[in-house]
Amino acid sequence: MLNIIMLNRPFPKSRAETELDDFELVFSALSHEDRRRILVVLLGRGGQMTAGEIVQRFTSSWPTMTRHLHILEHAGLIVVEKRGRERHYILQAKRMSKVLQSWNQYFSEVENES
Amino acid sequence: MLNIIMLNRPFPKSRAETELDDFELVFSALSHEDRRRILVVLLGRGGQMTAGEIVQRFTSSWPTMTRHLHILEHAGLIVVEKRGRERHYILQAKRMSKVLQSWNQYFSEVENES
DNA sequence: ATTATATTTAGCATTTATGCTAAATAAATG
DNA sequence: CATTTATTTAGCATAAATGCTAAATATAAT
Numbered sequence: 001m002l003n004i005i006m007l008n009r010p011f012p013k014s015r016a017e018t019e020l021d022d023f024e025l026v027f028s029a030l031s032h033e034d035r036r037r038i039l040v041v042l043l044g045r046g047g048q049m050t051a052g053e054i055v056q057r058f059t060s061s062w063p064t065m066t067r068h069l070h071i072l073e074h075a076g077l078i079v080v081e082k083r084g085r086e087r088h089y090i091l092q093a094k095r096m097s098k099v100l101q102s103w104n105q106y107f108s109e110v111e112n113e114s
Numbered sequence: 115m116l117n118i119i120m121l122n123r124p125f126p127k128s129r130a131e132t133e134l135d136d137f138e139l140v141f142s143a144l145s146h147e148d149r150r151r152i153l154v155v156l157l158g159r160g161g162q163m164t165a166g167e168i169v170q171r172f173t174s175s176w177p178t179m180t181r182h183l184h185i186l187e188h189a190g191l192i193v194v195e196k197r198g199r200e201r202h203y204i205l206q207a208k209r210m211s212k213v214l215q216s217w218n219q220y221f222s223e224v225e226n227e228s
Numbered sequence: 229a230t231t232a233t234a235t236t237t238a239g240c241a242t243t244t245a246t247g248c249t250a251a252a253t254a255a256a257t258g
Numbered sequence: 259c260a261t262t263t264a265t266t267t268a269g270c271a272t273a274a275a276t277g278c279t280a281a282a283t284a285t286a287a288t
Contacts, residue, residue, distance in 0.1 A: 023144075023150060024147060027141060027144040027145045027150070028145045030137075030141040030145075030217075031141045031142045031144075031145035032275085032276085033138060036137060036141070039221070040220065043220065043221055050234085050235095051234075051235060051236090052233095052234060052235080055235090060276090060277070060278090061277070061278060061279080062234090062235070062236085063235095063236075063237080063238095063277080063278075063279085064276070064277050064278075066235070066236060066237085067236095067275095067276080067277090068276095070236095084234090084284095084285060084286070085233065085234045085235070085284065085285040085286065086233095086234065086235085086285095087234080087235065087236090091221075093221040093222075096218070096221060097218050097221065097222065100214045100217070100218055101218070103214070104210070104211050104214055104215070106154065106157065107153070107157055107205075107207040107210060107211060108207075108211065146245085146246085164264085164265095165264075165265060165266090166263095166264065166265080169265095174246090174247070174248090175247070175248060175249080176264090176265070176266085177247080177248075177249085177265095177266075177267080177268095178246070178247050178248075180265070180266060180267085181245095181246080181247085181266095182246095184266095198254095198255060198256070198264090199254065199255040199256065199263065199264045199265070200255095200264065200265085201264080201265065201266090
């Protein structure tokens with residue numbers, strides 16, 4: 001699987017490298033309106049919903065929503081928990097804030113603006 | 115032009131609507147690595163560079179970079195100033211921070227996490 | 229076991245994004 | 259004015275993302 005490839009690195013990624021990967025994953029995940037809406041919907045429901053509850057609130061098909069959920073999961077913006085035949089998706093708001101704040105921090109020194 | 119269509123609305127957009135548009139524009143703009151790099155490069159040069167200076171630092175062709183610059187401009191992450199035949203692109207770091215922080219604020223109430 | 233429910237995976241069609249080359253524009257210079 | 263320099267616009271080819279339907283999987287219920 002994909003994991004094998006990723007764990008096969010000769011040495012671990014540096015903090016900075018990981019951060020760059022995070023920016024890629026998080027900004028890509030957040031670039032689609034439905035994916036942003038999923039996070040907002042999750043927030044409104046206390047941060048945790050099943051796949052079915054999420055799908056109900058959108059117009060796209062279930063497979064399409066599943067893919068969005070996987071993209072959000074891969075970016076670390078949600079995590080999944082299997083409970084019987086249900087999948088519970090759990091918002092990772094802190095992780096999202098951290099990544100976005102660390103991006104913002106790069107730019108926080110600047111005062112060169114109108 | 116595009117402006118005519120946009121100004122033809124019967125009433126102005128609400129604050130919330132504008133914010134949603136901002137999320138779309140900003141997260142889409144930041145979803146491409148070269149566009150994020152342009153902002154970082156601009157930052158390293160004091161927040162202002164000509165189109166040519168920016169293009170020099172990337173491997174993509176000038177037209178490709180021009181398009182990236184326009185996407186960043188449309189998102190409000192840079193502004194352009196014409197000076198003779200040069201275009202000076204100016205980083206709008208504050209605007210970027212504001213948009214990302216306002217997104218983060220939606221999620222800042224949550225403490226439901228590991 | 230059989231059926232129903234919850235959800236994902238496969239595979240394909242369509243749209244959108246990206247990247248290029250060639251041509252156009254517009255200011256500066258000889 | 260002709261030429262060079264800085265940059266954009268047009269138009270097309272390719273890659274990537276999105277969305278769908280059908281099929282598969284896996285757990286729960288009868």
